[in-house]
Amino acid sequence: MAWDNEPGNNQNPWGNNGGGPRRGRGQGEADLDEIIRKAQERLRRLIPGSGGGSSIMFILAGLVLIWGLSGFYRVQADEQGVVLRFGKFQAQTSPGLNYHIPWPVETAFTPKVTIVNRVDIGMRASADDRRGAPVASRDVPEESLMLTGDENIVDVDFSVFWVINDAPDFLFNIQNPTGTVKAVAESTMREIIGQNDIQPVLTEQRQKNEEEVKALMQKTLDSYGAGIGITQVKMQKVDPPAAVIDAFRDVQAARADQERARNEANSYANRVVPEAQGEAVSIRRESEAYRAQTVAEADGEATRFASIYDEYRNAEGVTRQRMFLETLERVLGKADKIIIDQEGGSGVVPYLPLDNLQRKQETK
Numbered sequence: 001m002a003w004d005n006e007p008g009n010n011q012n013p014w015g016n017n018g019g020g021p022r023r024g025r026g027q028g029e030a031d032l033d034e035i036i037r038k039a040q041e042r043l044r045r046l047i048p049g050s051g052g053g054s055s056i057m058f059i060l061a062g063l064v065l066i067w068g069l070s071g072f073y074r075v076q077a078d079e080q081g082v083v084l085r086f087g088k089f090q091a092q093t094s095p096g097l098n099y100h101i102p103w104p105v106e107t108a109f110t111p112k113v114t115i116v117n118r119v120d121i122g123m124r125a126s127a128d129d130r131r132g133a134p135v136a137s138r139d140v141p142e143e144s145l146m147l148t149g150d151e152n153i154v155d156v157d158f159s160v161f162w163v164i165n166d167a168p169d170f171l172f173n174i175q176n177p178t179g180t181v182k183a184v185a186e187s188t189m190r191e192i193i194g195q196n197d198i199q200p201v202l203t204e205q206r207q208k209n210e211e212e213v214k215a216l217m218q219k220t221l222d223s224y225g226a227g228i229g230i231t232q233v234k235m236q237k238v239d240p241p242a243a244v245i246d247a248f249r250d251v252q253a254a255r256a257d258q259e260r261a262r263n264e265a266n267s268y269a270n271r272v273v274p275e276a277q278g279e280a281v282s283i284r285r286e287s288e289a290y291r292a293q294t295v296a297e298a299d300g301e302a303t304r305f306a307s308i309y310d311e312y313r314n315a316e317g318v319t320r321q322r323m324f325l326e327t328l329e330r331v332l333g334k335a336d337k338i339i340i341d342q343e344g345g346s347g348v349v350p351y352l353p354l355d356n357l358q359r360k361q362e363t364k
Contacts (some may be wrong), residue, residue, distance in 0.1 A: 122157035152198040169227030
């Protein structure tokens with residue numbers, strides 16, 4: 001249905017007759033009227049039995065209806081709706097079917113707020129397997145080499161995981177979210193590493209440094225109004241530079257040997273010192289007991305001597321005789337002896353071993 005198929009029309013619909021553009025005001029208006037008339041005739045042919053004006057209204061109504069229906073949009077469960085009116089933030093919508101005034105009045109964005117995004121610093125994935133998973137990584141020294149507080153260099157590769165926690169701030173306050181997170185992460189890690197010596201960074205302070213970097217990153221991004229929440233900071237590799245890593249490993253081995261020797265010495269000291277302290281306490285207690293016993297015996301002897309002296313003053317002869325007998329009893333009590341009373345007669349057989357008989361009786 002080209003324009004030149006109309007009956008009685010041998011001219012181009014744009015007012016040309018094959019000889020270039022027509023000139024003159026009157027002729028141009030006539031051509032425009034002819035174009036409008038032919039367009040109306042074509043619309044009447046498309047919608048038979050209706051007038052030209054009603055057809056146009058019908059088409060306009062259909063266009064308005066389509067335009068109005070284009071304002072419906074769906075927010076998925078992992079998304080958050082943000083409505084702009086003439087480029088300015090208007091409202092924030094929840095998951096489900098929502099409506100906004102169609103373009104160009106209002107525009108809706110639906111960023112995914114539950115997806116955990118990842119940014120790697122100091123390394124890049126260099127190859128993917130058939131499933132799309134990275135199988136190798138490439139080191140980026142300009143990002144990973146950092147200066148410690150004791151002026152040593154350490155190679156740190158780490159990853160930052162983040163989500164969107166405020167969609168309007170995320171859409172309007174930052175232009176390049178990934179680049180912003182990467183720049184803040186690298187700057188924060190350099191600051192934390194610069195506050196510590198190399199030895200703790202390589203050994204026991206890895207988890208502490210991760211928590212400090214996460215907290216400082218979140219504080220910085222909040223000051224930017226980025227609408228980003230840091231969920232985790234994970235150090236993938238913390239090593240000395242490749243050129244000196246062998247020397248550092250030797251130092252680490254020597255320090256491990258030193259620590260082991262120190263622990264063994266402490267263990268020996270913990271075992272020997274309590275034993276020595278126990279022996280010292282035992283000796284001290286024995287000496288105190290011996291002192292108490294000796295003092296008690298001395299006091300007893302002094303008391304006994306005083307009582308004997310009192311008796312001696314009262315009866316000197318009897319007391320002297322008693323002391324003599326007690327001394328003989330103490331001296332001769334354990335001696336082997338045979339006493340023969342001469343006044344009792346000489347009926348004892350001289351060769352009878354009375355002392356042996358006495359010993360046999362004592363052993364029985």
